[in-house]
Amino acid sequence: MSELSVATPGDMAELRAMFAAAAGPMNFIAGGTDMLIAGRPLPMGGLLIDLSRVAGMAFICADDGGIRIGGATTVAAIAADRGLALRLPALAEAAAQCGSVQIRNRATVGGNIANAAPAADLVPVLVAAGARLGCIGRDGASCELAICDYTPGRGHLIAEVILPRNGLLPYSAFVKLGPRQDLSISRLNIALLAEFQDGCFGDVRIAAGALGPRPLRLPLAEAALAGKELAPATLRDFLSALTAEVDAAIPGRGSQTYKRRAIAGLGLDLVAQALGLSPRGQLFEEAAQ
CATH class of the missing domain: 3.30.465.10 (Uridine Diphospho-n-acetylenolpyruvylglucosamine Reductase; domain 3)
Structure with a gap:
C-alpha cells in the first residue's frame, strides 16, 4: 500500500479537482474529533483530504x-x-x-x-x-x-x-438520555417535528437514535399523535406506541427493558418541550399514571 498523503484544498474547485485526479483511496478529515479524542487511527495509505480550510464548506x-x-x-x-x-x-x-x-x-x-x-x-x-x-x-x-x-x-x-x-414543521424538540448530565454519549435520543393548532396535532415526524445501527423513524409513535387532540388519553397511546417501537427495534436485547421505561419519560419531555409546556403539568402527570 502506498504511503499516506495529505492535501489541504483551499476552495471547492480545488477539492473537486483532487477527486478527479486521485487514483487510490480517499479519506476526509474536518474536525478530527474521532482521531483526536476517540483515538481512531489514521488511514494507512491513500489520500487524506483536510476539509477545514475549504472556502464554501462552512455556512x-x-x-x-x-x-x-x-x-x-x-x-x-x-x-x-x-x-x-x-x-x-x-x-x-x-x-x-x-x-x-x-x-x-x-x-x-x-x-x-x-x-x-x-x-x-x-x-x-x-x-x-x-x-x-x-x-x-x-x-x-x-x-x-x-x-x-x-x-x-x-x-x-x-x-x-x-x-x-x-x-420544517413549526414545532420541534430534541431530548436525550445519557449516563450523566453533561458530556454524555446518548443511550437514547429522540427528535420530534410537528404541526399543532387549536389543541390538536397535525403532521408528526419522530426519529430516535441508539435503537439500532442508525437513527430511525418511529411510525407507530407518529400515528399515535398525528391528527389527535392533546389529552392524557392521547399521550398514553403515544407512550404505548413508543414502548412498542423499542420492542420492535431491539427484541431480546439486554437494554430492552431499560429502554422501554426510559423512552416513556423521554417521550413526555419531548412533547412538553416542543409545545412549550411543563412536563410536570397535570396533563403529563395524568398521562404518566
Whole structure:
C-alpha cells in the first residue's frame, strides 16, 4: 500500500479537482474529533483530504426556502445560530447537547453524519426533517441523496445538508438520555417535528437514535399523535406506541427493558418541550399514571 498523503484544498474547485485526479483511496478529515479524542487511527495509505480550510464548506443559510448547512460547519456554530434556532429549534438543541464545548468547536455536521454512530445527536433531527445531502462523488460530480439512503464509505463527501421547507414543521424538540448530565454519549435520543393548532396535532415526524445501527423513524409513535387532540388519553397511546417501537427495534436485547421505561419519560419531555409546556403539568402527570 502506498504511503499516506495529505492535501489541504483551499476552495471547492480545488477539492473537486483532487477527486478527479486521485487514483487510490480517499479519506476526509474536518474536525478530527474521532482521531483526536476517540483515538481512531489514521488511514494507512491513500489520500487524506483536510476539509477545514475549504472556502464554501462552512455556512448556515436559513431562509423562506428551507435551510442549507455546509458539511464543514461546526456543531458549535449550529448551536449558536439564531436563525436556525427559530426555524428548527430541535437541531439547535441537539447541537448544544453534543459532547463538550471543545468537541462542539471542532466537530462538524458532515462528520456527525459520516461517522454513522447509532447515537449521533444531530442525525435524528435530520432524519425527522427529511434532510437531503448534497454530496460530491468520486468523479468530482455533485449528487443528492436522502439522508436515510446515505452509506458511509461509498466515496461520497457530504458537502452540504439540505433541509427542505416542507420538512420544517413549526414545532420541534430534541431530548436525550445519557449516563450523566453533561458530556454524555446518548443511550437514547429522540427528535420530534410537528404541526399543532387549536389543541390538536397535525403532521408528526419522530426519529430516535441508539435503537439500532442508525437513527430511525418511529411510525407507530407518529400515528399515535398525528391528527389527535392533546389529552392524557392521547399521550398514553403515544407512550404505548413508543414502548412498542423499542420492542420492535431491539427484541431480546439486554437494554430492552431499560429502554422501554426510559423512552416513556423521554417521550413526555419531548412533547412538553416542543409545545412549550411543563412536563410536570397535570396533563403529563395524568398521562404518566
